[in-house]
Amino acid sequence: MNVTEMHVNEMNVTRRTLLSAGAAIGTLLVIRPALAEDVDLPSAIKAFTNGAPVQRGRVKLDIAPLVENGNTVPITVHVTSPMSAADHVLAITVLNEKNPQRDVITCHLGPRAGRADISARIRLATSQKLVAIAQMSDGSFWSDSADVIVTLAACIETP
C-alpha cells in the first residue's frame, strides 16, 4: 500500500517536472522568434511597394563590397530623376536580408530636394544582401541591390 502510494507520488512529481520543463521550452520557442526574427526580404519589399512590380535600374546603391566593421557602414543611394514637380522621387528605402529587422532607413523626399541623393551609416549583422528601392511620383518602383561581406558583425552578438 505504502509502496504503491510512494510510487504514485513519484510518478506525479516526474510528470509535474516534465510538464513544467515542457512549458519552459515552449515559452522559449515563443519568445525567440519575437526577439530575433522579422519578415523575410521579399515580404519586406512587398510591404513597401504594396505588391507593385519593382524594376531594376535608376537607383544606384553605393556600399563597400567588403566591410571590416559592421557597426558603421557608409551607404549612399542615388536615384536618377529630374526631381521636377511632375516627376520626382517620393521615397527611398533600404532593406537588408539578415539583420534582426528588415528595415534600415526610409527617406521621404519631394521636388524640393533638388537631387535624390542620400547617404547614411548603418549596421550590418552579417554578410548579406542589401536592397535600395525608390518610389517615384508616377507610382513606379525602382531598385538596386548589393552583396556585402562583413568581417566584424554588429548588433546581435550574444554574451
Next chain:
Amino acid sequence: MARALITMPKTAKRGEIVEIRTLIAHPMETGYRAGDDGQIVPRNLIRRFSCRYEGELVFSADLFPAVAANPYLTFCTLATTSGTLQFTWDGDCGFSQTENVVLTVT
C-alpha cells in the same frame, strides 16, 4: 541636449542644390544587444528625422535599429528663399531635439 552637427553652406544662389550633412550624438540602442550583466539593453532609438525649410517639410526619414550609433545623414535641398532650416530628431524616451540653421539665398 545631444551634440548635433549640421554642415551646409551659409549662402547659395537661387535654384542651387544645397547638400546638407547632419550628425547627432545618440547611442541608437537596438534592443537586441545584451549588456555586461547579460540583460537585454532596452531599446532607445531616434525614430524620425525631419527638415523644414521656412516651415515647409522638405525631407524626412524613418530610422530603424539598423542605423548606426550617432546617426549621420546627408541629403539635398533646393535653395529657394533666404530663411531658416529647422532640423528635428525625435525618438524613444522622449528624445526630441531641434536645431536651426539660417541659409541666405542670393
